[in-house]
Amino acid sequence: NAGVMQNPRHLVRRRGQEARLRCSPMKGHSHVYWYRQLPEEGLKFMVYLQKENIIDESGMPKERFSAEFPKEGPSILRIQQVVRGDSAAYFCASSPNRLSDGYNSPLHFGNGTRLTVT
């Protein structure tokens, strides 16, 4: 059973370009979470999606950032018109059920996409 797959592992974009980060959750997982890790900082929650629905986007910047988790295919985190401050590691995690189901629903993390904006 493959783990959470994120690609690309490294992404370099010039200021003003668009960045698309992909995440395939573990098989059987329908809950996806995106986190951002700035250098030397912890993980900051961005958005929680469940197939085709955004459940909690309280951590998403209001502009330029969007996320989707379509019925078929991976979850996509999209950053438009990137700026240097967007440089970070972006982690995707998935769970089989709601987090409130406790240890029956642990978060499994991918290895992240490291975005560098030049």
Place this chain on the structure above:
Amino acid sequence: GEDVEQSLFLSVREGDSSVINCTYTDSSSTYLYWYKQEPGAGLQLLTYIFSNMDMKQDQRLTVLLNKKDKHLSLRIADTQTGDSAIYFCAELGSSASKIIFGSGTRLSIRP
């Protein structure tokens, strides 16, 4: 609000015990977690504790929870070089829709 705090660095000698501390603010947290991050990798769940427990032991790992003080600790017995990593304390937020992470404690091992 929801906030999790932990010290940034800890250095211990190989074979000693490591104790990593964490404080959180959300008194309604139901689950608290410890995750480990090795260089270039994602986070790996080490252990968790439910809020109605005081202690949980899992091989070399001991988790202590003081709910009154909102204090969580992770003790690693007989620390080995392979334990070098960043350790994140985390809580399931009151909305139960997201896990809130601390900034991580970087554990380094001295020979």
